[in-house]
Amino acid sequence: xxxxxxxxxxxxxxxxxxxxxxxxxxxxxxxxxxxxxxxxxxxxxxxxxxxxxxxxxxxxxxxxxxxxxxxxxxxxxxxxxxxxxxxxxxxxxxxxxxxxxxxxxxxxxxxxxxxxxxxxxxxxxxxxxxxxxxxxxxxxxxxxxxxxxxxxxxxxxxxxxxxxxxxxxxxxxxxxxxxxxxxxxxxxxxxxxxxxxxxxxxxxxxxxxxxxxxxx
Numbered sequence: 354x355x356x357x358x359x360x361x362x363x364x365x366x367x368x369x370x371x372x373x374x375x376x377x378x379x380x381x382x383x384x385x386x387x388x389x390x391x392x393x394x395x396x397x398x399x400x401x402x403x404x405x406x407x408x409x410x411x412x413x414x415x416x417x418x419x420x421x422x423x424x425x426x427x428x429x430x431x432x433x434x435x436x437x438x439x440x441x442x443x444x445x446x447x448x449x450x451x452x453x454x455x456x457x458x459x460x461x462x463x464x465x466x467x468x469x470x471x472x473x474x475x476x477x478x479x480x481x482x483x484x485x486x487x488x489x490x491x492x493x494x495x496x497x498x499x500x501x502x503x504x505x506x507x508x509x510x511x512x513x514x515x516x517x518x519x520x521x522x523x524x525x526x527x528x529x530x531x532x533x534x535x536x537x538x539x540x541x542x543x544x545x546x547x548x549x550x551x552x553x554x555x556x557x558x559x560x561x562x563x564x565x566x567x568x569x
Contacts, residue, residue, distance in 0.1 A: 411436065422482055435484040435562035452490045452555045455503050459512040461492040467500060471558075480562070487558040489515070502554055 398406075415434045422432035440448075456463050469487050473480045491498040492512055499514040 407436070418484075432482070438484075438486045438560040438562045440557075440560045448488070448557050455510070455555060456490065456492065456512065458510045459503055461501070461512040463490045464493055464498050465491045467491060483562060485558065485562055486560065487556050489556045500556075504553075 415436070418434040419432050422434075423430050426432065452463060467489050469489065471485050471487055473483045473485055475481050477483070489500040492501050494501075494514050500517065501512045501514055504511050504513045
């Protein structure tokens with residue numbers, strides 16, 4: 354019996370050493386993966402470059418926008434063009450996760466995220482004539498990237514290209530009248546955005562815009 358127990362000691366010792374050797378290595382690898390810093394995106398620019406871009410916009414675009422809006426307004430108006438749009442960081446994280454989940458459910462990959470420049474029309478009770486942006490993901494339809502939405506076909510989510518056609522909008526009175534109707538529908542639908550069900554539109558708007566102080 355004594356001989357049998359002694360013969361088993363090397364195996365038990367080997368097993369214990371193996372566990373002790375493996376666990377720290379696995380733990381260290383996991384910690385390294387968790388602590389590994391993200392690499393900077395290729396589009397990162399310096400603060401000086403950003404300053405040049407902002408100053409160029411402020412010099413070449415803002416005066417034209419403010420002149421146009423002040424001349425078009427009735428009465429004395431001191432219109433100030435917006436210089437930036439901002440979104441809550443947590444909301445942006447949630448938005449990225451949401452559109453990724455929706456694209457995955459439809460079996461497509463998001464190729465780009467478009468940021469459209471836009472302006473609220475005069476009918477907007479909150480921000481009339483104010484500049485804004487909206488974001489929409491694109492995916493491949495054949496060889497072309499197109500903005501898309503999620504539709505339900507035979508009970509399954511499917512990516513569909515948004516049938517936008519902006520060419521010639523507002524060129525005649527009929528289009529302007531139709532645009533006014535669309536504006537009315539747009540603002541009535543704003544109140545329902547918070548209760549939209551998953552799927553459908555993937556467009557994000559309603560950021561906050563402002564003309565910032567010169568040093569901000």
